[in-house]
Amino acid sequence: MTETGVQDPFAHLHDENYAGPFEAGMVGAESHIILGGRETINLDGAWRMTLDLFDEGLRQRWYEANEDPPSQWPIPRDYEIEAGDLVPVPSCWTVLKPEWTYFEGAAWYTRHVQWQAGPEGERVFLRIGAANYRALVFLNGVYIGGHRGGSTPFYLDVTRHLTAGQNRLQIMVENRRQPDRVPMHHIDWFNDGGLYREVSLLRLPAVFIRDARAALASDGQAIRFTLALSEPVDGVGRVEIPELGLTADLPIIAGLGTLVLPANPERWSPESPRLYDVAFRVGTDTVQERIGFRTIETRGTNILLNGQSIWLKGVCVHEDDLVLGKVSTEADIRRRLTHARELGCNFLRLAHYPHHEKVAELADELGFLLWAEIPVYWAIDFANPATFADAKNQLLELVARDANRASVIIWGVGNENADTEARLAFMSGLAEAARMADPTRLVGAACLINRETFTLEDRLTQWLDIIGLNEYFGWYEPDFSGLERLLANSRPNKPVIISETGADAHLNHRGEGRILFTEDWQSEFYRQQFRRITAVPYIRGLAAWLLYDFRSARRQTGFQKGFNRKGLIGEDKASRKQAFSTLRDLYSTPR
Numbered sequence: 001m002t003e004t005g006v007q008d009p010f011a012h013l014h015d016e017n018y019a020g021p022f023e024a025g026m027v028g029a030e031s032h033i034i035l036g037g038r039e040t041i042n043l044d045g046a047w048r049m050t051l052d053l054f055d056e057g058l059r060q061r062w063y064e065a066n067e068d069p070p071s072q073w074p075i076p077r078d079y080e081i082e083a084g085d086l087v088p089v090p091s092c093w094t095v096l097k098p099e100w101t102y103f104e105g106a107a108w109y110t111r112h113v114q115w116q117a118g119p120e121g122e123r124v125f126l127r128i129g130a131a132n133y134r135a136l137v138f139l140n141g142v143y144i145g146g147h148r149g150g151s152t153p154f155y156l157d158v159t160r161h162l163t164a165g166q167n168r169l170q171i172m173v174e175n176r177r178q179p180d181r182v183p184m185h186h187i188d189w190f191n192d193g194g195l196y197r198e199v200s201l202l203r204l205p206a207v208f209i210r211d212a213r214a215a216l217a218s219d220g221q222a223i224r225f226t227l228a229l230s231e232p233v234d235g236v237g238r239v240e241i242p243e244l245g246l247t248a249d250l251p252i253i254a255g256l257g258t259l260v261l262p263a264n265p266e267r268w269s270p271e272s273p274r275l276y277d278v279a280f281r282v283g284t285d286t287v288q289e290r291i292g293f294r295t296i297e298t299r300g301t302n303i304l305l306n307g308q309s310i311w312l313k314g315v316c317v318h319e320d321d322l323v324l325g326k327v328s329t330e331a332d333i334r335r336r337l338t339h340a341r342e343l344g345c346n347f348l349r350l351a352h353y354p355h356h357e358k359v360a361e362l363a364d365e366l367g368f369l370l371w372a373e374i375p376v377y378w379a380i381d382f383a384n385p386a387t388f389a390d391a392k393n394q395l396l397e398l399v400a401r402d403a404n405r406a407s408v409i410i411w412g413v414g415n416e417n418a419d420t421e422a423r424l425a426f427m428s429g430l431a432e433a434a435r436m437a438d439p440t441r442l443v444g445a446a447c448l449i450n451r452e453t454f455t456l457e458d459r460l461t462q463w464l465d466i467i468g469l470n471e472y473f474g475w476y477e478p479d480f481s482g483l484e485r486l487l488a489n490s491r492p493n494k495p496v497i498i499s500e501t502g503a504d505a506h507l508n509h510r511g512e513g514r515i516l517f518t519e520d521w522q523s524e525f526y527r528q529q530f531r532r533i534t535a536v537p538y539i540r541g542l543a544a545w546l547l548y549d550f551r552s553a554r555r556q557t558g559f560q561k562g563f564n565r566k567g568l569i570g571e572d573k574a575s576r577k578q579a580f581s582t583l584r585d586l587y588s589t590p591r
């Protein structure tokens with residue numbers, strides 16, 4: 001304020017602590033709410049969006065802007081909601097206009113919400129399916145809270161901030177690549193920005209079900225139900241699986257309850273993806289889930305699904321689309337799964353971050369096993385406690401979101417990270433966190449090779465159930481003899497999955513022998529790889545890198561032109577390369 005009591009209109013130019021107030025109010029896994037078939041109020045559709053390269057929105061408090069037209073402004077300002085572009089939500093700005101392709105910064109999204117108050121005591125939460133990478137939410141000019149991490153959903157309590165009638169909802173989304181983020185600034189995919197998954201409101205009673213899970217107990221003889229309420233109250237819940245004739249009370253103490261009921265459901269598997277309707281009820285709140293019951297474990301170097309040894313025939317997939325960017329529609333997800341099925345897969349690795357929740361729902365229905373992971377990718381800032389907190393939160397949000405999906409068998413905690421003390425502490429911490437949050441699944445990571453002894457040797461493996469190996473013998477390393485040497489030298493006591501292998505091929509580029517970027521070499525590469533991989537008993541699966549060509553700004557040769565070309569299918573998601581049928585034939589051999 002000046003001496004006259006008028007606010008200094010230039011103060012913000014000199015305030016480099018403008019972002020400080022928004023550090024508070026970040027929400028994470030602790031505020032996750034299971035959707036469980038509850039009705040939501042959809043806020044997708046047209047929103048106004050203004051790009052903000054210099055963080056003027058936070059500096060100048062754009063969220064306080066009243067909505068008078070400029071002719072009525074007492075002093076000039078730099079933001080006008082209506083001057084923003086009308087963009088669809090969900091969307092990525094990177095694909096909306098050519099000049100926005102490489103924009104890395106903030107964007108202000110605004111829409112209005114008409115509201116009618118519900119019954120006394122009702123609570124209302126805003127759900128954002130995902131926003132890359134940081135989001136801050138403002139309702140009627142007031143900061144509500146925010147979220148870090150670009151691929152998991154978050155929930156903000158807006159009960160006290162929504163008013164009857166019209167409300168102004170503003171969300172700042174910011175996608176800067178930074179060394180302390182997860183992923184950090186160096187990645188082999190595209191840094192799409194935006195409010196790119198669904199936005200909705202959820203009306204809930206004063207005490208509601210926050211988390212509800214059902215899973216087959218490890219002995220396969222019973223179903224274990226767990227419930228967590230929003231408040232630490234005592235009470236009784238009810239669980240029902242009508243098709244099993246199961247219905248029982250579930251005692252709740254201080255907001256938590258567990259019940260183990262003897263049961264013998266049909267087992268879920270890729271061949272027979274049997275799902276049951278499961279209901280959890282507490283007071284007036286009901287959560288309905290479709291759940292498959294299966295066990296997954298390792299014994300020696302074997303992976304056992306429902307007690308039977310299984311070999312994972314898989315393919316990796318990114319969330320990437322020429323038109324949609326990182327947005328996943330149901331049609332696009334179904335196309336991925338149809339292609340994976342045609343390839344003969346029973347397994348997908350969802351690289352390199354949590355994919356849309358619909359993927360695991362459809363994989364449950366259609367019968368695929370999944371490796372789901374968080375973007376602990378390459379040179380993460382492992383010594384930074386805030387980075388660890390961010391990674392752990394992304395992991396716990398992913399686990400909370402997909403805990404009832406039978407298809408998910410592996411939580412991936414990282415990919416190709418150099419072996420240091422800080423990395424070991426960081427990633428073993430994540431492996432422990434995954435196990436604590438969910439003892440019903442396996443924990444894996446794409447590990448390292450010890451180049452001196454040429455063995456599969458990585459201190460992290462002692463914390464894992466599954467050792468992932470990304471190897472590119474025949475591509476980045478010229479010949480396959482290294483693969484033979486590596487596999488012969490190694491004596492893992494756990495199952496190994498080739499979590500990536502692949503070669504680039506430009507559609508229709510042909511040639512004989514090891515000519516890089518030809519369809520022929522990509523195809524021959526898989527033949528050579530497969531023969532060697534399947535000769536080794538401790539290798540229990542392969543996730544080919546990968547289903548479709550995808551955008552990667554690092555890739556700038558004439559063949560690449562901004563794309564990683566290791567797809568078995570081109571970026572049009574239609575044109576199959578020769579390697580598609582080669583791998584399909586290889587996968588069709590009995591294993």
Ligand code: GCB
Nearest residue numbers: 188415416470500545564566
């Ligand atoms: C890898 C990475 C993956 C890359 C791939 C490649 O090892 O995990 O993200 O895209 O190699 O094509 O080089």
